[in-house]
Amino acid sequence: MTSQVEQRLAALGLALPPDWTPRGQFLPFRKDGNTVYLSGQICEWAGAVTHAGPVADTPEGIQSGREAAQICALNLLYRLREACHGDLDRVDVVLRLGGFVNCQSGFGASPAVINGATELFIALFGASGWHARTAVGVPGLPGNASVEVDAIVRLKD
Known part of the structure; x- marks a missing residue:
């Protein structure tokens, strides 16, 4: 059975990515009790970076960066679903x-x-999707990706 969260995702016209091999030697997530620490995910789909290079400081560049952040969020959700046993x-x-x-x-x-990532989490989880956040600029990311996002999530008992 599909979760309500995945039904909301489909209603937005979005889907979770196919599985992929991480670019480094790390766990995709680590659980401590009900807390899930999700490793950073770049904007890749099926192993290919979708948005490469620095985000341009233009309206179009910022919109492209938002789309990249949304893809990062979809990758986080894929790994979070694993942590939630589906x-x-x-x-x-x-x-x-x-x-x-x-x-x-x-x-x-x-x-x-x-x-772009924040708004997806709020759309899917409502008030529970609101979170504390850091948003920083960096001179480079793995695979020359435009964006990377990590997360900490608490699960229900």
Whole structure:
């Protein structure tokens, strides 16, 4: 049976990505009690980076970065579903997102870019999707991806 969260995802016209091999030697998530620490996910789909290079400081560039952040969020949800044994309805609250934007020095729109991930979590989890957050600019990311996002989530008992 499909979770209500996945039904909301489908209603938005979105789907979780296919499985992929991580680019480094790490766990996709670590659980401590009901808390799930999700490793950072870049904007890749089926192993290919979808948005590469620094995010341009233009309206179009920022919109492209938001789309990249949303793909990061979909990758996080894929791994979170594994941590929830296939049931995303077990999510109690999204505690924190950490967002990293590949950009040039002086880029001030990192928060607007990471909103692409934040808004998806709120759309899927409602009030429980609101979270504490960091959104920072960095000079490079794995695979020259434009965006990377990590998360901390608490599950229901």
